[in-house]
Amino acid sequence: MSRYVLKRLIASLITLWVIVTLTFILMHSIPGGPFSYEKELPKAIIENLNKRYHLDWPLWKQYLDYLVHLIQWDLGPSFKYESMTVNDIINKGFPVSAALGGISLGFALVLGITAGVISALKQYQWQDSLVMLMATLGFSVPSFILASLFIYIFSYKLHWLPAAMWGKPEQVIMPALALSALPTAFIARMVRTTMLEVLSQDYIRTAWAKGLSGRVVILRHALKNALLPVLSYLGPLTAAILTGSFVVEKIFGIPGMGRQFVTSIYNRDYTTIMGVTIFYSIILILANFLVDIMYAYLDPRIKVTGEKE
């Protein structure tokens, strides 16, 4: 096990290094820099700015310098926001994004699994059709449309919820709903399929034959096995929620990190682009890693020993 963890760790570090390098190269190859404005700056000032941010150095030197600081988790000052370093931006933005993401994730799991199970148990009945209709909608309607629709209905028309901003519980509902629509739909469909498969297996029939109650059969025997694929989906699910947050945070004016990711590119805020990308990569790598370990833990057929066969 520890050998497997070590192996994965090394692979993760290499992945991260590739991401850092590629992002660095791509970022510097798009035209326009952090200090190109419509009202052009005097040369002396651009020179000073370039000096301060080491943009006057050759690229390889900037790159090495960045790596050295990165190892110490010093992500540098923001090019755009005088008052914040990139570390500040992440420290302030991540808890907000994590709260929103966590709530959405929880919502997607609870609603998705429940709907999937219902759908499987009532196959081809109206409940099944309804769930599948909702799932198709959740799949195909992008989160920013849902977000706008929610604002229109629940704020503009009904005045039930505030349209935007962050900090109060009622301000979490709409963004979390919009963000969880896609993963909910995905989980519901996945659980339905696996449930149907599991329910047709012999041991379930045996369980029924033994006269066990419906709840025991479904919850203890069927659902436990049907959930494994959902678990493996947790990695991509986290990714979906993270990337979904880029748009949703902007629409709802939420001070999270997703919004930073997009605006930093428009601003050519080099350090923020790098910092936020790296941070997201770490989270994704970590999420996939945890899922793999949990998977092995839950499914005795999979072993995570790194031993040679």
Added chain:
Amino acid sequence: MPWKKVVGLLAIMAVFAFVFILAGCGGGQEESTGTASGEMAEEQVLIHNIGTEPESLDPAKITGIPEGTAVYQLFEGLTRITEDGLKPAVAESWDVSPDGLTYTFHLRDGAKWNNGDPVTAYDFEYAWKRALNPETECEYAYQLYYVKNGEAYNAGEITDPDQVGVKALDEKTLEVTLEAPAPYFLSLTSFYTLYPVHKATVEANPDWANAPETFVSNGPFNLENWEHHSKLELVKNDTYWDAENVKLDKVILTMVEEQATYLTMWENGEIDTIESPPLADMDRLRAEGKLQTKPYLGVYYYIFNTEQEPFDDPKVRKALALAIDRKTIVEKITKGGQLPAFALVPPGIPDAEPGSDFREVGGDLFKEDVETAKQLLAEAGYPNGEGLPEITILYNTHEAHKTIAEAIQEMWKTNLGIENVKLTNQEWKVYLNSRDEGDFHVARAGWIGDYADPMTFVDMFVTGGSQNDGRWSNARYDELVETAKNTGDQKVRMEAMHEAEEILMDEMAVMPIYFYTLNVCEQDYVRDVFWDPLGPPHFKSAWIAKH
């Protein structure tokens, strides 16, 4: 069984969604129009959306409207721009030498920093030299180039700050020497780059402007709370010299970027004032009487790359400019009450005579005329557009720019027979880069004035000017701009600038399309917000009526 509830919930959600999609098509707002009175409300809190996180709140480090909005409430300069023109602020009075080169400002006794220290002339001297110091990296330092040696010091040509023409004679007297007479210098002192900073604080702590605890300012409001990327909270400053005329107890500046979202917040009463509602809602808001259109000193225009064929021929440029229908563009596309532009300088800028307007004096400098345009194009050797090389219109990616470009493409085709006009859009910084490098045929551009004088527009197109991306050059034009820059005689200045503008439009170096307006929505209980035609609003005199 719990699943029944879940299904029920889902069904309810679905029904709601359908009902309100349908209801939405019917429209119909049963909003009660307010009953705001002339009395002051108990709670004097105003919430305004600035849209985005300010880059900084240090007057020397800011450039944009969101930053300006915050800093205008937090600080105050020598003078203050108000609804009724320029008024004394930290300076109680001033004298101007007969040659127009030396300004002596007398500072008000009661002017204080919010830590209790008096605002002194030394603070101003320090702040201006700081803004000009290239180490400060002040992006708007050029607002101080009118001060003697300001540009030389900023460009690093001289290193001794004592040579810069700003000097505190004593605590309460500030002497400013200018490079050349500039009658609009006085109005510049109301601009944030020329605001004072508290010398002791800034010297002691380079990060002073980053947190409310260390923030020292001298304006009508204090910084109370800064929730990054969410909101700024400002409270009334009791040490402000004119605090008795400040009615708001609190100003909250929210940072909601999405236009549709902040409009909904406004329509819900969650925020009190917004700028620039979404284009799609303009007509409805105007019909409902919710939209206010204010003057704004800016011009939307197309640049011709005059180094390239066929745009090196003024006849072609002119033909293209005469063959579009500006009225249709502002009425059908921009919809915000913009004015068709037949010259460069927008209305709202005073001319030499008191009370006169530069645009009114100058009048329209050309007329749309398809027949003349056709003739000009034929004279240039392209009858009915035949033989013209492919023309590409470049704009930064944005729905409105795209629609305008499409309209112009269509107008050139219908009116002049030019078939091969292509459109290309680029992301903002890529577009700036293309413009800067002259990598375009025709490019969209916009310019908002820095101060209320025609010079802020006219000096853009001098040979080698940093905004002159079409690289147009005219010796007489340069000469006239130089004349205007070196005299304090308003009559001579204005005449020179009128003549320069005529040359520019006669050659059609750029093609003006419309003059900007500022579209705002105010709740009906909001009173006396001053919407500056140069940009950020002022809340010093604003108040909330009973509602």
